[in-house]
Amino acid sequence: MKKLFTILCLCFILNLQAADKDRYFEIAKNMELFTQLYKELNTYYVDDIDPNKLMTDGINKMLDGLDPFTNYITGADLDEYQLQTTGKYGGIGARISKIGDYVFITDPYEGFPAQKAGLEAGDAILEIDGKVATKYNSDEVSQLLKGEPGTKITVKVRKAISNQEKTIVFNREEIKISNVPYFGMVNNNVGYIKLDMFADDASVEVQNALKELKKNPNLKSVILDLRGNGGGLLNEAINICNTFVDKGTNIVNTKGKIAESNMNYTTTGKPIDTEIPLAILTDGGSASASEIVSGSMQDLDRGIVIGQNTYGKGLVQITKPVAYKSKLKVTVSKYYIPSGRCIQRIDYSHRSANGVASALADSLRQTFKTKNGRIVKDGAGIEPDIKTVDEKIAPITIALYNNNHVFDFANKYKYNHKELRDGAKFTMNDEEYTAFTDFIKGKEYEYTTATENELAALKKSTKDDELSEDVNKAITDLETKIKHDKSKDIIKYKPEIKRLLEQEIASRYLFEKGRIANSLKNDNDVLKAIEVLSDATKYKGTLTVQK
Numbered sequence: 001m002k003k004l005f006t007i008l009c010l011c012f013i014l015n016l017q018a019a020d021k022d023r024y025f026e027i028a029k030n031m032e033l034f035t036q037l038y039k040e041l042n043t044y045y046v047d048d049i050d051p052n053k054l055m056t057d058g059i060n061k062m063l064d065g066l067d068p069f070t071n072y073i074t075g076a077d078l079d080e081y082q083l084q085t086t087g088k089y090g091g092i093g094a095r096i097s098k099i100g101d102y103v104f105i106t107d108p109y110e111g112f113p114a115q116k117a118g119l120e121a122g123d124a125i126l127e128i129d130g131k132v133a134t135k136y137n138s139d140e141v142s143q144l145l146k147g148e149p150g151t152k153i154t155v156k157v158r159k160a161i162s163n164q165e166k167t168i169v170f171n172r173e174e175i176k177i178s179n180v181p182y183f184g185m186v187n188n189n190v191g192y193i194k195l196d197m198f199a200d201d202a203s204v205e206v207q208n209a210l211k212e213l214k215k216n217p218n219l220k221s222v223i224l225d226l227r228g229n230g231g232g233l234l235n236e237a238i239n240i241c242n243t244f245v246d247k248g249t250n251i252v253n254t255k256g257k258i259a260e261s262n263m264n265y266t267t268t269g270k271p272i273d274t275e276i277p278l279a280i281l282t283d284g285g286s287a288s289a290s291e292i293v294s295g296s297m298q299d300l301d302r303g304i305v306i307g308q309n310t311y312g313k314g315l316v317q318i319t320k321p322v323a324y325k326s327k328l329k330v331t332v333s334k335y336y337i338p339s340g341r342c343i344q345r346i347d348y349s350h351r352s353a354n355g356v357a358s359a360l361a362d363s364l365r366q367t368f369k370t371k372n373g374r375i376v377k378d379g380a381g382i383e384p385d386i387k388t389v390d391e392k393i394a395p396i397t398i399a400l401y402n403n404n405h406v407f408d409f410a411n412k413y414k415y416n417h418k419e420l421r422d423g424a425k426f427t428m429n430d431e432e433y434t435a436f437t438d439f440i441k442g443k444e445y446e447y448t449t450a451t452e453n454e455l456a457a458l459k460k461s462t463k464d465d466e467l468s469e470d471v472n473k474a475i476t477d478l479e480t481k482i483k484h485d486k487s488k489d490i491i492k493y494k495p496e497i498k499r500l501l502e503q504e505i506a507s508r509y510l511f512e513k514g515r516i517a518n519s520l521k522n523d524n525d526v527l528k529a530i531e532v533l534s535d536a537t538k539y540k541g542t543l544t545v546q547k
Helices: 002-044 051-064 075-086 138-145 202-214 234-242 289-299 395-402 405-416 430-439 450-464 469-486 494-522 524-533 536-542
Strands: 071-073 088-091 094-099 102-108 124-128 152-158 165-171 173-176 182-185 190-194 221-225 250-256 263-266 278-282 304-307 315-321 327-336 346-351 357-359 367-369 375-377
Touching: 002 051, 051 071, 071 075, 075 327, 094 138, 102 494, 124 138, 182 202, 182 494, 190 202, 190 524, 202 221, 202 234, 221 524, 234 250, 234 263, 234 289, 250 289, 278 289, 278 524, 289 304, 304 524, 395 405, 395 494, 405 430, 405 494, 430 494, 524 536
Parallel strands: 190 221, 221 278, 278 304
Antiparallel strands: 071 327, 088 173, 094 102, 102 124, 124 152, 152 165, 182 190, 250 263, 250 327, 315 327, 346 357, 367 375
């Protein structure tokens, strides 16, 4: 038996070696083929070929067959990638956007060079260091504005409303985008922390925010808002969990093809507060590190998750340096949160005949248990403990925003009002809303409703079916009535349009903090969290197995 076992082991090893040999031969063969093909194209193709573009396109096409998170990062794109992980860059500190022929300042960051130099939302950028800005798109203008901290920059702008042209000279600085753009109290007893990114120091910022909130003797519970947060650094997610759970708590296990990808991550520091009731807000934009935090708090029954299902990204990436200052961001493992589940939604290893990867079927999803024994499932992101309705924005509201009428009206409001009434709690009165409806009269903001889209499809089908004139007339009459009703949409959807205007106006005076703070007064997810956190019985019951 021992001899037979030895023979079988040798056969197994030889088969592995043969498989590896075949694999390496295929790699070498295809590399040679690729090189020859590239050489022939460069020699014979009728037009000159840009070798950088051709190679980058080829690499990106190759990676397209894997998953959307495995990317080739060229040297030129490295600054943008590093901004996502560090939150730092050299520049003026402002968001910009191309509107028509001009690139505009849309949001100056409070306390940074642009704002300190007097640049405001609505300023049209005319020149940068003598270069005419209208010749460039927004990405190119962004590059012109960036530079080494301490270097001088000259920006010529046309001010909103007054149309006065001004030339402003100031110095660039190191810009550090805050992971936590806002925290504060949403009522007498409930604190709120908005986390936008998981870049460097995200955990420190969350911990500092919580410490500040705890200085309020009335604080009894906390909301951590992860909506729209696409993730970032894994270690920051672990440390944010450590804010609320004890040292030595297992948060994530990663499993990959190579040994170094198999890791267990536990908390290593002293927590800030392991007892305070906690609600985590999520939506479809909450991904990766956001899902580690929300999923771990759910699995450990440390907090309740409120909102909509998360994105479902259970894949871990690392960056590997390649030639000429480029990098490869490659998926190396899947992560598993405390219950043992992986929340990856899309199976990229199995694709349809036309190359499409699909979500894991419900029948294949497995069940797991939280620390208290509550049932949770894998394979579809984090499902909230309390689901809320994802409110749909009316087409007219989207049209008003996309056509910059909300943006322009906020600029006009700031021009005419030197101070903001009631600060971040600002609410438009009826007279101010009427001023907005007057402002948009004659302005372009075409949009189609769902009913119009369905009616257009019906009209096409009746034409194809050659139905009677009476039917066509009835459809035409219905179109006329719908257009008449659309004229009333500015009143019908007044509450949601007004909320958007209030947030935009608040940002003109109080920057991003003001925008966020103003939005909370009408935020249904926040209101639901306040309701649950204010009811100890309901909060504890949500974290307990229902018998």
